[in-house]
Amino acid sequence: MGKKEEIIDTAIKIIQESNYQNMKTALIAEKLDISEGTIYNYFSSKREIFLAVIDEVSKKLLDFFIKNLNQNKSLYDNLKILGENFLTHNKYFVEYYKVIYKAFSELDDEELKQKLSVIFDKSIDFIYEKLSNIKEIKELKNKNIKKDNLKLIIYFLWGFGDISFKRYIVSDKNIIEEIGIDKVIEYIYKIIIL
Numbered sequence: 001m002g003k004k005e006e007i008i009d010t011a012i013k014i015i016q017e018s019n020y021q022n023m024k025t026a027l028i029a030e031k032l033d034i035s036e037g038t039i040y041n042y043f044s045s046k047r048e049i050f051l052a053v054i055d056e057v058s059k060k061l062l063d064f065f066i067k068n069l070n071q072n073k074s075l076y077d078n079l080k081i082l083g084e085n086f087l088t089h090n091k092y093f094v095e096y097y098k099v100i101y102k103a104f105s106e107l108d109d110e111e112l113k114q115k116l117s118v119i120f121d122k123s124i125d126f127i128y129e130k131l132s133n134i135k136e137i138k139e140l141k142n143k144n145i146k147k148d149n150l151k152l153i154i155y156f157l158w159g160f161g162d163i164s165f166k167r168y169i170v171s172d173k174n175i176i177e178e179i180g181i182d183k184v185i186e187y188i189y190k191i192i193i194l
Contacts, residue, residue: 004042006032011053015099020050020106050106051115057099058119062126064093065161071133076189078134083181086161097165127154153191160184 001009010031014023025046029036043049068081086093100116107113128151168174 003034003038007039007042007049008052008056011049012057012096012099015050015053015102016095019102023050023053025049047109050103051112053099054103054112054115054119057096058123061093061096061100062123066127066130069130071130071135073134075131075134076185078131079185079188080181082157083185086164094165094168098169101166101169124151124154124158153188156191157188 007028010028011023014027014031023046025036025039028049029039039049043052065082065085067085069078070081073081103112103116107116131150131154164174
């Protein structure tokens, strides 16, 4: 891991434990045992570090969420993979989601607001492309299933995940474990193929 990545990783840990206001370049330097000036060889400001943190956290979340998707498997199997990724990595996801939630407290910053908007749009489009390439979905599309139906399901999954993370953060209760992954996937699958 290079110095720039170490700075981003340390900033992520500070934000996870505290918040953006406490993510001081002096604290990052102290934790990395480097001079504060070294940080400014890689970033022009604390804000630029925060924007890099948002990029990195978003990438990690998306990578874990789509891990093991396989266009040669059925839609049902791929939905189950998504659910299991969510369930298996819930504690890991939550730590990164905390960073994203904390970014929402900084939405007066137009550049951050725009960055989050672009990240969410790209993430939805990326997941859409991954699911669109599943053979079963291609066949459904040939039966005049609208593109919007699949995007709607992705939004539904995203929203379900979002509320699940928030509930887990405040209560350590996992909605998917309570309901059961098979039942959740079965409902989502039925909605898609209707």
